[in-house]
Amino acid sequence: MRNYKILWADDEIDLLKPHIIFLNNKGYEVTPVNSGSDALDTLSNDTFDIVFLDENMPGLTGLETLSQIKENYPSIPVVMITKSEEEHIMEEAIGAKIADYLIKPLNPNQILLSVKKILDNKRLVSEQTNMSYQQEFRTISMDINDQLDFQEWIDIYKKMVYWELRIDETEEKDMAEVLNMQKDEANSEFSEFILDSYESWLNDPNIEKPLLSHRVLKEQVFPLVGQGEPVFLFIIDNLRYDQWNLMEPMISEFYNIESEVPFYSILPTTTAYARNAIFSGMLPDEMAAKHSDLWVGEEEDEGKNNNEKEFLERNLKRSGLNVSFSYNKILQKNQGRQLVSNFNNLMNNDLNAIVYNFVDVLSHARTDMKMIRELAPDESAYRSLTMSWFQHSTLLELLRILSDKKVKVVITTDHGTIRVKKPLKIVGDRNTNTNLRYKVGKNLNVNTKEVFNCKNPDDLHLPRPNVSSSYVFAKKNDFLAYPNNFNYYVNYYKDTFQHGGISLEEMIVPLIHLRPKN
Structure with missing residues (x-):
């Protein structure tokens, strides 16, 4: 943890010495001053990570000092400290975008919590998020490889989105690559689930099915x-x-x-x-x-x-x-x-x-x-x-x-x-559609093990442009590319967001x- 610097302005600063010593012992460097004016002078000559500001000081009041700090140093978080519980003071301070609001008498741990919440928030959130996801990683992986039904796949996907957004808020995003690999694994299993289930959802009135x-x-x-x-x-x-x-x-x-x-x-x-x-x-x-x-x-x-x-x-x-x-x-x-x-x-x-x-x-x-x-x-x-x-x-x-x-x-x-990454070669006639995640046409030539190959469109309630038309759907984060000018095509479309195929995201x-x- 870096050595954070705190500026503390209070006209009774000597009475706060035990709190200052407590913060020093916790690794924080505290500079005490006796007034709002002294606080502004000190800020003009040095940099600080946070300011503690007593609301009731002679000369410049806490609210007046706060206003000047926000005008000249808008990025510095300010904690307002007061004996008063009057609502209008709280509202003015909150309206001036204070970082926290503490009421005297102060408790040392209350002060430490406020400092950590403001200065160490991102680090602590990152550490806790990464640790929590690591603990759940195994559970999710086991669930992915189980025989899930359509509702359980919804639950898995929503859970992975939750962690994706949580990890997105962390500073280093250490676990982002791990989550992406787990999403790839999930999409692989989900694609097989769709291959096994989708046709029966459309045609069997007696089975339980999702809303389509x-x-x-x-x-x-x-x-x-x-x-x-x-x-x-x-x-x-x-x-x-x-x-x-x-x-x-x-x-x-x-x-x-x-x-x-x-x-x-x-x-x-x-x-x-x-x-x-x-x-x-x-x-x-x-x-x-x-x-x-x-x-x-x-x-x-x-x-x-x-x-x-x-x-x-x-x-x-x-x-x-x-x-x-x-x-x-x-x-x-x-x-x-x-x-x-x-x-x-x-x-x-x-x-x-x-x-x-x-x-x-x-x-x-x-x-x-x-x-x-x-x-x-x-x-x-x-x-x-x-x-x-x-x-x-x-x-x-x-x-x-x-x-x-x-x-x-x-x-x-x-x-x-879905953001596509892996190209699959496909050959079709000139009337084949241009979508990267599915193709419909005659004589489609593709590695059928890597796609959902629908030879009979009637099975999936899809129209037939021609008697011999078939459909091919890309799975996971794959996309379909023609052999002609293949490298240019792949470089242009790789890492773009596409739809039409089979994935949790789509x-x-x-x-x-x-x-x-x-």
């Missing part, structure tokens, strides 16, 4: 509609569990979380399939057969998710819900601003479905733009960019406005995304029911 994309509205949203309160369904494209966990504290300022219902995205884990399945309430082959005027196949060039409003409208009618609804897709800031200004009209609808596409745009921009790659070189920075967007987004603004209303709010996504996604606190 095409049943989300029927089971989680439609029961709320027409009950006297407007329902707001927010779908944040490409939102992973780790990103949701960082958004949650900001949302929790205004909302209580009534329930959390993780579900599994269908394959392929892309907007064209998974989000259309959410809005239509159907699996892809059924969409293509019954709504051929809305379904856009792989071989067509037009956008694959331009008919979500129509899918939703037909889904509502098929479900016997004769209700008023709106659909909005937010791609740009001005569209979000317009939506916020129009929220009073939204309150007249039974259901409002709002799609925010920023996270998806960010993942694609990170692939295509060098500057975004440099801003988000790893998972932690990628999460940070998502958080920065959310803090300043019209989505958060609209959620704040709605928190004063009598509404029901559901936040979810269509699929997640398939297990959050669905949250919120109730406004007001």
Whole structure:
């Protein structure tokens, strides 16, 4: 531990000598002064890690001294010490961003706790986090290699996200590489679980199965509609569990979380399939057969998710819900601003479905733009960019406005995304799609041991562009690359965030029911 320097200002500093000796014995270097003015003079000539400031001093008061310290040395943490328990003094001190607030008479351990909390917080948190994860590492590894069901895989994934975010907050991130290796192992086992289970989820009515994309509205949203309160369904494209966990504290300022219902995205884990399945309430082959005027196949060039409003409208009618609804897709800031200004009209609808596409745009921009790659070189920075967007987004603004209303709010996504690392060679004809995590086409040539190879699309309720079409899904953090110009292709796409295949990050996604606190 480094030798921290403490500046302590109190007009009765001589009476505090036992406390100063106690701190000296604990390895802290304490400089005592008798007034606020002396404290400011001392700060101008030396550097300190923390300032203890008595509130009731002659001359410059503690609050006046605090104001000047924050103006001239904003990064130095200040602990206010006072005999007074008056609320307005506490509020002024807290408003001035003090680091802690202690009331006399002081206890030596109380002072030490405050110092450690402020100066040693990161080190202590890092040590405790690393030690705690090491203790749980073995348990998680044993669970991963057990015969887990779909709910247990959700629990494992959420637990690993928890540790990922905890380790992210540590200084050295010593255990990050270990956790990444454990996530790779988990994704390997999870991929095999999906290969064994996914087809039966779609086809066997007698087995227990998770909530899947095409049943989300029927089971989680439609029961709320027409009950006297407007329902707001927010779908944040490409939102992973780790990103949701960082958004949650900001949302929790205004909302209580009534329930959390993780579900599994269908394959392929892309907007064209998974989000259309959410809005239509159907699996892809059924969409293509019954709504051929809305379904856009792989071989067509037009956008694959331009008919979500129509899918939703037909889904509502098929479900016997004769209700008023709106659909909005937010791609740009001005569209979000317009939506916020129009929220009073939204309150007249039974259901409002709002799609925010920023996270998806960010993942694609990170692939295509060098500057975004440099801003988000790893998972932690990628999460940070998502958080920065959310803090300043019209989505958060609209959620704040709605928190004063009598509404029901559901936040979810269509699929997640994974950072790809290992290339797999695949050969296909010129009509094969371009997605890196799944391919659909004729005569696909790939090492079938390394992928989920679906020779019969009917088994997975997927459309057939051609009679001989098959699907190939990448597993874990693999991505599919053509042999032509292979090295360039691999260097360009390695470490980018992709979706469409099989991984915990892509398939297990959050669905949250919120109730406004007001």
